[in-house]
Amino acid sequence: MVMTTGLLVACGSSDDSDSEAVVVYSGRSEELVGPLITRFDSNGMNLEVSYDRKATQILEEGQASPADVFFAQDAGELGRLSDAGLLAELPTDVTEVADPQYRPGDNNWAPVTARSRVLAYNPDEISEADLPAGIDGLLDPKFKGQIGYAPTNASFKSFVTALRVLRGEDGARDWLTKFLANDPQAFEKNGQILDAVNNGTVATGLINHYYWAAAVMEKGEENVPSRLHFFADDAGSLVNVAGVGVLESSPNKEQAFDVVRALLNDDSQRYFAEETGEYPIAVDVPLAVPGLPRLNELSPPQLNLDDLADLDGTEQLLTQVGAL
Structure with a gap:
């Protein structure tokens, strides 16, 4: 259900319906990433996704933010949150996926697409x-x-x-x-x-x-x-990136880290290359438009x-x- 507040609730499977939902603030539009979120739902994740969110809202909410994950359209927004001490350090299996030139120095967020x-x-x-x-x-x-x-x-x-x-x-x-x-x-x-x-x-x-x-x-x-x-x-x-971070205040960090991993898995990365025309950051696949340079050719x-x-x-x- 899409509510007037822009909140989309994607409930997990019956096996985990009693587990606490991971709250995702998305700076990316529902039109762009909603179909991918639906895939996460079908794989049993219990997510509440609120679209059209910005770093400024999280900065205002501070440690009281209900968000567990912030999926940002821009590296600058994630940098603002990191500088404010609001993002948790990500596991190494997440931080080492991308080319070093697109990673942050503090490993507090991960690039998803470029x-x-x-x-x-x-x-x-x-x-x-x-x-x-x-x-x-x-x-x-x-x-x-x-x-x-x-x-x-x-x-x-x-x-x-x-x-x-x-x-x-x-x-x-x-x-x-x-x-x-x-x-x-x-x-x-x-x-x-x-x-x-x-x-x-x-x-x-x-x-x-x-x-x-x-x-x-x-x-x-x-x-x-x-x-x-x-x-x-x-x-x-x-070349800028859309990226994702986990809030330091999140009580669901392990589940939130799994959301980050899901955005970086091969299926999700191919979705971006084939459906949105963005450069995948974790797999080397061409875009669905012949003639466009690959990321490493820019x-x-x-x-x-x-x-x-x-x-x-x-x-x-x-x-x-x-x-x-």
Whole structure:
């Protein structure tokens, strides 16, 4: 049952119906991960999943949070909770699954999937040859009014956080100021940006790759007008992760650790590759869209994902420059 609060209760099998449910706060949407949660239910897990949750809520709840597990869409949110001492250290069989470049230094959360920042573009509006090598090229007047972005979205904020880390506060402020002066078109979500690129409202858009991949899997590449442009060794090629942590205050840590293990098992990892278009973090399988690079073929900037935790500083900067 989906209630107005966004709470989905998935009861386990009759054998464990009397056991205490593991409460999962999900920053990932029900549309994206609900079918996977249903698989967990069929395997006998007793879960209560509450969707559209954010780290800020857990920070407010503190040690009194009812959540056992937080499945976040962004490394920065998990970093905030870890910095606040609210996450438990995970078992080594969980922490050693992912490539070291996508793991946190403190082992307090685990990456589940990865996604790359990309520039979606409409070949009818701009040729591939005219696409920039990096985000500085988007400051060219030829892109004036022709770039879609989502300033309030977590993925754009993480990109800006990465920009702050890579270029410093002054460098990030300078780029944002020039970017906004080029009249980019603001949208609420990545999917809306992609729709605008597809219909020619804007020529390009800054999104995460899997929105395009999911559209292609649903409609066929011939029915999706846009294409993807991958930057290399640039803030615009940030590879961020969705990840999961167990709250230190959880009274059900062992069961919560099993939820983490379930997200990282082969079945779940293939679900993300085949159903959502995200890069699986624990198995080396290609995405269901031919032609897209594999995770190990991407060229992200050299960045520790732990450094994406300062979302407050990013929101302050975005407010200062007028993006929020």
